[in-house]
Amino acid sequence: MTSTTAELPLLLGTVEVRTVQRLSPSFVRVELGAPLLGDLGVVHPWYDQRIKLVFPGEPGAVPALLDKHSTGADESWFSTWLDRPEEERGHMRTYSIRDVVGEGEDARLVVDIVVHEGATGPGNSWALNAAPGDRLAIMAPRRGHAYGGIEWHPEPGRRLLIAGDETAVPAICVILEQLPASARGTAFVEVPYAADVQDVDHPTGVEVVWLPREGAEHGTRLHPAVTAHLGAPAAVTDVSDEEVDPDLWETPTFSSSCDEPVDERAAIDVERHSDLYAWIAGESKVVTGMRRHLVRDLGIDRRQVAFMGYWRRGVSMRS
Numbered sequence: 001m002t003s004t005t006a007e008l009p010l011l012l013g014t015v016e017v018r019t020v021q022r023l024s025p026s027f028v029r030v031e032l033g034a035p036l037l038g039d040l041g042v043v044h045p046w047y048d049q050r051i052k053l054v055f056p057g058e059p060g061a062v063p064a065l066l067d068k069h070s071t072g073a074d075e076s077w078f079s080t081w082l083d084r085p086e087e088e089r090g091h092m093r094t095y096s097i098r099d100v101v102g103e104g105e106d107a108r109l110v111v112d113i114v115v116h117e118g119a120t121g122p123g124n125s126w127a128l129n130a131a132p133g134d135r136l137a138i139m140a141p142r143r144g145h146a147y148g149g150i151e152w153h154p155e156p157g158r159r160l161l162i163a164g165d166e167t168a169v170p171a172i173c174v175i176l177e178q179l180p181a182s183a184r185g186t187a188f189v190e191v192p193y194a195a196d197v198q199d200v201d202h203p204t205g206v207e208v209v210w211l212p213r214e215g216a217e218h219g220t221r222l223h224p225a226v227t228a229h230l231g232a233p234a235a236v237t238d239v240s241d242e243e244v245d246p247d248l249w250e251t252p253t254f255s256s257s258c259d260e261p262v263d264e265r266a267a268i269d270v271e272r273h274s275d276l277y278a279w280i281a282g283e284s285k286v287v288t289g290m291r292r293h294l295v296r297d298l299g300i301d302r303r304q305v306a307f308m309g310y311w312r313r314g315v316s317m318r319s
């Protein structure tokens with residue numbers, strides 16, 4: 001990895017773990033620092049700004065995002081990186097920025113990584129063993145350049161509905177902390193255990209409901225809570241594995257199925273929810289079921305909702 005990223009409109013490079021904190025049974029907080037973060041382009045409010053972390057392919061190896069012989073880098077870096085052997089290129093995964101502390105070259109990115117039992121991947125394994133001094137690579141916004149990666153875009157005055165599982169907790173906490181004081185609505189947050197509930201600042205007009213699963217399946221607390229809140233029977237909509245798009249990403253302006261935003265509304269309840277803006281993120285099958293319930297059964301216009309599959313059970317989220 002060289003430090004020759006000046007020509008790229010984003011930050012690509014190596015960062016070092018400064019601190020590691022086990023927040024609770026399911027969250028590890030890491031603070032990442034490096035001189036390149038002096039060019040970080042993350043400005044308040046960044047809401048659900050996403051970044052990429054690239055975990056080592058072999059313990060101790062720093063993933064190489066750019067060719068070490070490059071004197072510069074153009075936008076072909078991604079295909080060049082993908083062509084490398086896995087042990088050299090490492091494993092790229094998506095995370096949210098929980099906080100930015102410090103300034104200039106002392107700026108540190110704070111990332112909360114979910115740790116879990118069962119099927120594991122490079123992100124989970126890395127976080128469970130992370131220690132100060134470990135190095136990994138990142139892709140993040142560069143100051144002065146458009147980067148994208150923020151999906152939180154409610155129109156002013158909307159009634160807000162925020163729903164997510166533990167992988168969405170970092171993004172949800174930032175959204176809650178950075179909302180205007182006049183915001184109103186409800187956030188439903190499903191976490192593995194009661195001990196994972198976090199203390200988060202939020203406007204008084206926004207109610208925050210934590211839903212510990214305590215061993216139950218993903219979505220079994222979140223889905224019924226959301227549908228009951230919207231005045232529908234608190235049932236979980238059945239979705240078969242074949243129907244799940246692991247890359248589910250539907251926002252008011254984008255659809256992973258390449259559909260134009262279409263009007264799928266049933267002729268019920270359209271007016272009742274016309275002032276709603278919903279942001280829903282978590283396991284793809286759970287989010288697919290919630291999407292079906294909200295759009296098809298309740299008649300909510302999908303242009304009012306961002307539905308995002310943050311991960312998929314049994315699937316490695318390779319880039």
Ligand SMILES: Cc1cc2nc3c(=O)[nH]c(=O)nc-3n(C[C@H](O)[C@H](O)[C@H](O)COP(=O)(O)OP(=O)(O)OC[C@H]3O[C@@H](n4cnc5c(N)ncnc54)[C@H](O)[C@@H]3O)c2cc1C
Pocket residue numbers: 050093094095096097112113114115116119120121122123124125166167168170171309310311312313314315316317318
């Ligand atoms: C925009 C966005 C923002 C995100 N922000 C965060 C964040 O801030 N913090 C965070 O922790 N995650 C976040 N995620 C989710 C994270 O990218 C995925 O959980 C990812 O799969 C983790 O990679 P991995 O290497 O651990 O597992 P992978 O290699 O992707 O998967 C390996 C196995 O682990 C399982 N698995 C993956 N994640 C979980 C989980 N949470 N619980 C149980 N099993 C799991 C998979 O189903 C698979 O069987 C975000 C995702 C997106 C798209």
